[in-house]
Amino acid sequence: MSIQVNQITKRFGNVTAVNDVNFSIQEGELVALLGPSGGGKTTVLRMIAGLEMPTSGDIFIRGQRVNDLSVQQRNIGFVFQNYALFKNMTVFKNIAFGLKIKKWKKRDREARVAELLELLELKGLDKRYPHQLSGGQRQRVAIARALAPKPSVLLLDEPFGAVDAKIRQELREWLVRLHHDLNVTTLFVTHDQEEAMEVSNRIVIIARGRMEQIGTPREVYEQPANEFVARFIGVMNVLDLEVRGGIGRIGELHFQLPNVADGQARIGFRPYAVQISSDLHLYAFRAVLRHTFFLGIMLRVELELPSGLLIRARMTKEDYARLALQDGQEISFQIRQFRLLAHDSAALGPELLTTYDMPPTIAEGI
8 A cells, every 4th residue: 555544533622624534545546535625635635744643543655654754754745735836946946946955966956857847848947937837837846846856655735726727627637647657646635526537546535524435436426325425426316205115206206115114215316317208108207398508518407397396317419409309398207227325324234325227117107
């Protein structure tokens, strides 16, 4: 393991910012710490870096317990959200700063900086000052400075939060290429779900100081551990059902829940699980297409059932045109898959953390 976080807790007075968080990161992984603002993810990152001390628990880097080691002894590269570049130093001197502190020889410093200028697409900017650079260039200088001493791990706190959307997208793609070339273990904090999904190998989701789930982007999207993850990652329809005899109902909708006892149950399904047809006899359920939202390649459509229940679906522009759909039109639809949801990941047993496929007898209303 490159990084191991074992049951770390951090309290500030009577406030628990991080509560019993556990996860590990393999050598060479690119992992996102994802969660809402104030959820504790930056505190976790700062504890790994040595900028905060855990109240309890242990942190290991490459097998060595680092709780009692200083920031300098941990061999960590840290990139702050606001870059933290030295305004009175050139790009060259900013990148070389850590090497000078570590007493690298001048010839070795110059060679390392030249290597990083080439690698991070900063060649020709070495004599400029931070105020003469674009936001994207400043961010790359900050990353180059963090990488200069060849750290064991690279930590980034909201690395693209201070740039506009276009540069942000370019930096994401650039970070993936850089990670592929260097293969340095990287952990970055973000509250942007799309960014985490696009860039990382795995995602650690943290909220309210707790770790809610860890998994690949596909796992956390398609197999959310609880209701918070389901709602936080992407868009999800969430319904509260009344269960009787293995069938859950709400309004006109019904779902087979063979392993669920009578009473209340909550399910969720992604918009892509909703199939729509202009043929009113094709699927079991009917609704009116109330509004269409243009999302580029995809369209999000809002369906209103006779009972007033609203369902969100997603489809391609081509399918929308092929079916000749328009707002105000009555359609039929089915829900192909859904999942039981829990408020807490421990509330459901493993047998219930699965995807339910709607059988034809239910979907077709036979």
